[in-house]
Amino acid sequence: MSSHDQTPTRPERFEDTTLPPIPDVGLLESDIASVQLSQHRTKLSTHRTGLSExxxxxxxxxxDLSTNRTEMSMRRTGMSFQRTRxxxxxxxxSVIRTALSLIGFGFTIFQVFSKARDAGILNIGTxxxxxxxxxxxxLGVLLLLVGIxxxxxxxxxxxAQREAMVQHGLVHGESAYPVSYTLLxxxxxxxxxxxxxxxxxxxVARG
Known part of the structure; x- marks a missing residue:
């Protein structure tokens, strides 16, 4: 299984959402106040770093989700070519069924009237x-030829369209086109x- 087939794991919720309190440096000496303010800025920076990560x-x-959706879309497009085939x-x-009916009926009609005429059962002059x-x-043969x-x-x-899309990386070409037994x-x-x-x-020539 490739990495794209695996469901990405959602990161855990960021819990540290409370900002560090602002120190009260109003009555402190300047050096101590500067240190505490520097420590406060460090805590803010750490908080921002956590949010950024x-x-x-x-x-x-x-x-990862977008990549998976793209992968699924490519596979669906690839399968759509199989459905089209x-x-x-x-x-x-459908063409074969129609052509088979025409050929079967036509040959049957021809044989029935030819044998009946040769046997003298029907007196048909034409x-x-x-x-x-x-x-x-x-007509059945012509219809079948046009369909093929x-x-x-x-x-x-x-x-040709499928091969071009595979070369451009738009669809997957893993499933090959099988031999069409319908065409055979x-x-x-x-x-x-x-x-x-x-x-x-x-x-007819012998007749």
Whole structure:
């Protein structure tokens, strides 16, 4: 544990707040009066020194508190980058769900109408239903591609900003950015969507 992680100890209250009494030298000889006044000034000086040391202790205590607050602020700012990264992953998850729905529905529609037409169950003279299914798949792939490109550009910007702030000592860079499994899933789904498009194109060509 570093020194910044420890709670600073508040200095004890300064108890000696009573000023030394002023000596009565009205009826004393000048030499004795001078000595007593000199002793009184010494006591006042000692009292001021005690107050000054106490103020110094309080100042150091406030400095330690300020340093701790700055440390906590830097850590909160560093964690905010992690929260931003997780928020970007959640946004990409929404894109994946939408793209998966489009690709799944489109491929299903394409296969159902193609197989029904080949089996003679439906007498469809045009390929409009199959084309509609293919269009849904292409739309899902396009949406997923745009989401991946946006996610990568956004994360590169956040990472560069974080590294710049770490170099200037504004935030802590102790926690590294983990691998985005959401991005890997999106790339895998993109390959599946492209494979589905290729399969449908070859199916149409054979038909």
């Amino acid at each position: 106490h103020r110094t202790d309080l100042s150091e205590y406030r400095t 997780m928020s970007a992953d959640r946004t990409l998850m 390929a409009a239903p199959s084309n509609f299914g293919m269009a849904l798949v292409m 490109v946006y996610h990568i550009n956004f994360m590169r910007t956040i990472r 899933t999106a790339c895998a789904l993109l390959l599946i969507g492209l494979y589905a498009i290729v399969t449908m194109v070859f199916d």
